[in-house]
Amino acid sequence: MSLEIDRFSHIESSIQRWDPRIKILSLGFFIFVAALLKTIPVAVISLLIAIIIIKITNIPFHFVANSIKWIIIFLAPFFLILPFSYPGGAAFHVIGLPFAWEGFRLAILIFTKALAIVLATDAIFGSSRFDISMIAMQRLKCPRVMVQMVLFTYRYIFVFIDEVKRMEKAMRSKGFVMKANMNTLRTMGNFVGTLLIRSFERTERVYSAMLSKGYQGDLHSLVTFEAQGKDFVKAGLIVLLTLAVLVTDMIKIFHPAIQGWY
Amino acid sequence: MHIADGILSVPVLAAGFGGTAILAAVTMRKMGHEEIPKVSVMSALFFVVNFIHIPIGPASIHLIMNGLAGIILGKRAFPAIMLGVILQAFLFGFGGVTVIGVNCVMLGGGALIAYFIWQLRHLFPLGDRLEMIFGALAGAAGILVSGVILALAVSLAGEEFWATADMVLVAHIPALIIEAIVVGACASFLKKTKPDLLAGQVRKRILKTS
Numbered sequence: 349m350s351l352e353i354d355r356f357s358h359i360e361s362s363i364q365r366w367d368p369r370i371k372i373l374s375l376g377f378f379i380f381v382a383a384l385l386k387t388i389p390v391a392v393i394s395l396l397i398a399i400i401i402i403k404i405t406n407i408p409f410h411f412v413a414n415s416i417k418w419i420i421i422f423l424a425p426f427f428l429i430l431p432f433s434y435p436g437g438a439a440f441h442v443i444g445l446p447f448a449w450e451g452f453r454l455a456i457l458i459f460t461k462a463l464a465i466v467l468a469t470d471a472i473f474g475s476s477r478f479d480i481s482m483i484a485m486q487r488l489k490c491p492r493v494m495v496q497m498v499l500f501t502y503r504y505i506f507v508f509i510d511e512v513k514r515m516e517k518a519m520r521s522k523g524f525v526m527k528a529n530m531n532t533l534r535t536m537g538n539f540v541g542t543l544l545i546r547s548f549e550r551t552e553r554v555y556s557a558m559l560s561k562g563y564q565g566d567l568h569s570l571v572t573f574e575a576q577g578k579d580f581v582k583a584g585l586i587v588l589l590t591l592a593v594l595v596t597d598m599i600k601i602f603h604p605a606i607q608g609w610y
Numbered sequence: 611m612h613i614a615d616g617i618l619s620v621p622v623l624a625a626g627f628g629g630t631a632i633l634a635a636v637t638m639r640k641m642g643h644e645e646i647p648k649v650s651v652m653s654a655l656f657f658v659v660n661f662i663h664i665p666i667g668p669a670s671i672h673l674i675m676n677g678l679a680g681i682i683l684g685k686r687a688f689p690a691i692m693l694g695v696i697l698q699a700f701l702f703g704f705g706g707v708t709v710i711g712v713n714c715v716m717l718g719g720g721a722l723i724a725y726f727i728w729q730l731r732h733l734f735p736l737g738d739r740l741e742m743i744f745g746a747l748a749g750a751a752g753i754l755v756s757g758v759i760l761a762l763a764v765s766l767a768g769e770e771f772w773a774t775a776d777m778v779l780v781a782h783i784p785a786l787i788i789e790a791i792v793v794g795a796c797a798s799f800l801k802k803t804k805p806d807l808l809a810g811q812v813r814k815r816i817l818k819t820s
Contacts, residue, residue, distance in 0.1 A: 353700065376707075383708040384620060426617075426774070433773030451770060458617055469707055473700050493641060494693075500650035501657070501693050508658045526664065533664070533788060537795025540659060540678065544796075545804050547651050555647045565643030 352506070353470075354478045356407045363405040364475045367579040368484035374583040375401070375472045378590045382464045385593070387602035388453060391460040394593050398467035401586075405475045415466050423459050430455045478502060483571050496565070508547060515539065613709050613716075613760060622766050626711030630692065633718060637688040649686050652679050653693040660698070664788055671785055676717045677752025678793050680724035681745060684809035687721035688714075712763050720756035724748035729810050741808075745797025750790040757782035 357364060363371070382394045402412060432442075434451030441447065473481055479499060486495045519539070526532050618626075641649075659675045679687040692714045699707050731744035757779055765775040800807050 379707055383623070425777075429774050429777060430770065434770045454770060465707060469700060493638065493643075493646065494689075496643075497646055497650050497653070497689065497693050498697065500647060501653045501697060504651060504654035505657050505697070508654050509661075512658055512662075528664070530791070533791040534795040536662065536664065536673070537792045537797075538799045540655075540662075540673075540675070540792065541796040541799035541803065543659075544655060544682070544800065544807065547655060548648070548804075548807060551647045551651045555644075563643075565646070 352478075353473045354476065354481075355474075356405075356411060357475055357477050359406045361404055361406045361475070362582065363401065363471060366475070366582055367573055367575045368476045368481055369487055369573055370575055370579045370583045371475070372472055372481070372484060372488065374586040375468050378586055379465050379468050381590045381594050382461055382468070385461055385597050386457070386604040387597055388457050388460065389602045390593055390597040391457055391464065393596070395460050395464040395467070397589055397593070398464040398471070401471045402467045405471055407470065407474050411474065412467065412470055415470055416463065419459075419462050419466050423455075423462060426455045426458055427452075479569070480571055483569050484573065487573060492566075504547070504551070507550070508543070511543060511546060515543065613712060613763060617771070618709060618712060618763055618767050622763050623708055623711060626709065626713075626715050626763070628711070630711045630714040630718075633688050633715065633722075634692060637685045637722070641686065641689075645686065649683060649690045650693070652683050652687070653690040653697070656691060656694040657697055660694075671788060673792060674717070674753060674756070674785065674789060675749075675793070676721040676756060677724035677745075677749035677789060678796060680721035680752060680809075681728040681748050681793070681797060682807060682809055683721075684725050685722065687725060688718040691718040691721050716756045716759040716763070717752075719759060720752035720754075723755045724752040725809065727751045732810075739798070741801040742794045742798035746790040746794030748797075749793025750786050752793075753782055753786040753789045757786070 378394075378397070382391070382398075385391045385394060431447050431449075431451035432445045434448035434454070476484070482495050482499050482502075485498075486492060519535075524535065656675055656679055659673050659678075661672065663672045676687070676691055679690050683690055695713045695717060696710055699710050699713075725748070728744055728748040731740055734740065734744075736743060761775040761778045764771050764778060797808065805811065
């Protein structure tokens, strides 16, 4: 399992060359609007825009497929629950359960929007190195402590995944098999406890090393950002497209699949 | 255990971000940079532990461990979980970006309540099993509070989601039981091996003998 979101940030494309600060702001606006959409056709358009953006970044499909996989796992239940639980008229019955098209449309809308949002997020954070994205967040007035903690956590995640794999291997080689019983659960508790102790001790060592090298709560970086005309043109393009999507959604051409707030 | 993008209405999303901002401001007050690594460790662990799946019959369930974060970090559990949620949203759209606020309130709120319950153990002198019992209660409380907040948020999205909200609550029952046992075992393990990791220890007064 490879989780590094910035694995393909070295690929050359106009999204990768985009100033991260402006990229985060304009695609962030796109994400926000996509979450508000109420009609399926417009949601599909926003999904197409997201697909085009991710296509421009040249990020390979298997990387994007990984995040899509999670969205499908999360949202698949809605296709089963919503059509059969939508209050009001049922179109027909499936093995005695009322099936309502409204519920089915609602599930499609939710799914399309979520897909568009995930693709746009991949485009933002998959196209710059993670530390550079974080420095950009700091320039965008994100609290310093938060940014520092995100950077630490991001580093630790990969260390801990390795640690978990090592410990699992050790347990398996001693004959441990996961079953649905008390013993497994108690062992899992001890597993998590051991993982905690090991991680904290490792971190304490790292932290003392950092202190002895003069760490005082700041990370210094040589990265500088310089927004050029091109960056603003790209931002303008995205913002215009997003506004067009929002307006099409609001002027009731299409029948909304959900009751909205505007 | 997460809610995904595109379901909740805008006021609920806004309330989530507002609640997160307030809770973050309260729980991160006076946080020195020496605390940053400890909190980061817990959020990385929270992130990784979410991948540990335990089989129940044909399905499997994953650990959430927000209660554990509460009994280890105390009120600093909130920023830790907030970071975990933010990274999960960014690294693979686990949940989603617009629902970060709601997910933080849901999981972090559970952690804070779990800490509160964990602290109640000082009122009950139960001896050896004290940590195990209150660890289990705290683990269960973390899931219970999160499940209720999640069901509330979903049902506020509209009448068509009420059945979904019911199912969310039912689905949390096995998670609650498993989490209670695992956190209870973990708390008693930590008490035996490295008790200073646990939050809210009463420091024994050193008596001066002159």
